[in-house]
Amino acid sequence: MKVLVLYYSQTGQLKDIANNCLSPLVNDDSVDVNFVKVETEHQFPFPWTRLTFFNAFPESVFGIPFKLKPIQVDESKDYDLIILAYTVWYLNPSIPISSLLQNEEAKRIFNGKKVVTLIGSRNMWVLAQERVKRHLKELKADLIGNIVLIDRNKNLVSIITIIRWMFYGKKDPFWGFPRAGIIQEDIESSNRFGEVLLNRLKQNNLSDMQEELNAKGAVEINPSLVILEKRATKLFHMYGNFLIKKGGFFDKERLGRVGLLSYLLPIGAFILSPITTLSSFLISVIKRKELAAEIRYFKQNSLRE
Numbered sequence: 001m002k003v004l005v006l007y008y009s010q011t012g013q014l015k016d017i018a019n020n021c022l023s024p025l026v027n028d029d030s031v032d033v034n035f036v037k038v039e040t041e042h043q044f045p046f047p048w049t050r051l052t053f054f055n056a057f058p059e060s061v062f063g064i065p066f067k068l069k070p071i072q073v074d075e076s077k078d079y080d081l082i083i084l085a086y087t088v089w090y091l092n093p094s095i096p097i098s099s100l101l102q103n104e105e106a107k108r109i110f111n112g113k114k115v116v117t118l119i120g121s122r123n124m125w126v127l128a129q130e131r132v133k134r135h136l137k138e139l140k141a142d143l144i145g146n147i148v149l150i151d152r153n154k155n156l157v158s159i160i161t162i163i164r165w166m167f168y169g170k171k172d173p174f175w176g177f178p179r180a181g182i183i184q185e186d187i188e189s190s191n192r193f194g195e196v197l198l199n200r201l202k203q204n205n206l207s208d209m210q211e212e213l214n215a216k217g218a219v220e221i222n223p224s225l226v227i228l229e230k231r232a233t234k235l236f237h238m239y240g241n242f243l244i245k246k247g248g249f250f251d252k253e254r255l256g257r258v259g260l261l262s263y264l265l266p267i268g269a270f271i272l273s274p275i276t277t278l279s280s281f282l283i284s285v286i287k288r289k290e291l292a293a294e295i296r297y298f299k300q301n302s303l304r305e
C-alpha cells in the first residue's frame with residue numbers, strides 16, 4: 001500500500017506531528033510512506049520580522065498562489081491515500097499549501113484520490129478547512145478524514161506565546177506563560193489516529209472514516225472560536241483589500257499599510273476575543289440548536305453548497 005504525505009512545515013512542528021501521527025504506517029512493512037515537502041520559490045523567513053509576517057496577510061487571506069519549487073512526487077506510483085498536512089496562516093491554508101492546491105500538477109496528483117487532511121495550527125482552522133474542501137472538490141479528490149491538533153491554551157495566552165515564538169524563535173515557557181505551540185503529549189499521542197488509518201488501509205476500507213477518528217478526539221471544536229473566526233474573516237477581507245490596493249507581495253509601496261496592520265491586528269484580537277467570548281455565551285444560549293448544527297457540520301467532511 002502506498003501513501004503520499006504532502007506537507008509544508010516552517011519550524012518543524014507540523015512535520016513532528018506528521019511523524020508521530022503516521023508512525024504506525026511508517027513502521028508497518030506493508031505500507032510505503034513517501035513524505036514530500038511543498039515549498040514556494042520565495043522562502044518565508046523564520047523567525048519572522050514584524051513586516052514580513054504581516055506582509056503575508058493579503059496573499060494568505062485571498063489565497064493568491066506563489067510559484068512552487070518542483071513538487072517531488074513520483075507520478076508513476078499509484079497512491080492509495082494522500083495525507084495533506086498543512087498549517088493555517090491568517091485563517092486560511094498556508095501560502096505554500098494554498099499554492100499547491102491551485103497548481104496545474106495538483107490536478108494530476110489529486111485526481112480521484114482519497115485524501116486525509118492533517119492540521120497543526122494555533123487554534124483557528126475551521127474556515128481554512130472549508131477552503132481546502134473546495135479546492136479538493138475542484139481537484140476531484142475525495143476527502144475521507146480530518147485530524148486536527150491545536151494549542152489548547154486560552155486564546156489570548158496562545159496569541160502571546162506564538163508571537164514570541166514567531167518573532168524571536170523562542171518556544172520555552174516565560175513569566176508564567178506556557179511553552180509555545182502544541183503540547184508534546186498531544187503530538188506524541190496522535191499516533192492513535194495513525195492506527196485508524198493503518199487498520200482501514202489493511203481492511204481496504206477507505207470510505208469516510210471521520211466518525212471513527214472523532215471518537216478518538218480527532219476534531220474538537222470550541223464554538224466561541226468559530227464565532228470569532230467568522231467575525232475576523234470579514235475584517236480580514238476588508239483589511240486585505242486595503243493592503244492589496246497598494247500593490248502585490250513584493251511591492252515596497254504597501255509596507256506602510258502593512259506596518260499599520262501589525263499594530264491593529266493584535267490590538268483588534270485583544271479587544272475582539274473577550275467580547276466574543278461573552279457574546280458567544282449569549283449566542284450559545286439563544287441559538288443553541290443552530291450553533292450545535294454548525295459544529296456538527298465542521299466536524300465532518302462534506303462541503304456545504
Ligand SMILES: Cc1cc2nc3c(=O)[nH]c(=O)nc-3n(C[C@H](O)[C@H](O)[C@H](O)COP(=O)(O)O)c2cc1C
Pocket residue numbers: 008009010011012013014015053056087088089090091092120121122123124125166
Ligand atoms: C503568518 C502566520 C499566520 C498564522 N495564522 C494562524 C491562524 O490564523 N490560525 C491558527 O490557528 N494558526 C495560525 N498560525 C500558526 C500556524 O498555523 C502554525 O501552527 C505555526 O506556524 C507552526 O507551524 P509550522 O509547522 O509550519 O512551524 C499562523 C502562523 C503564521 C506563520
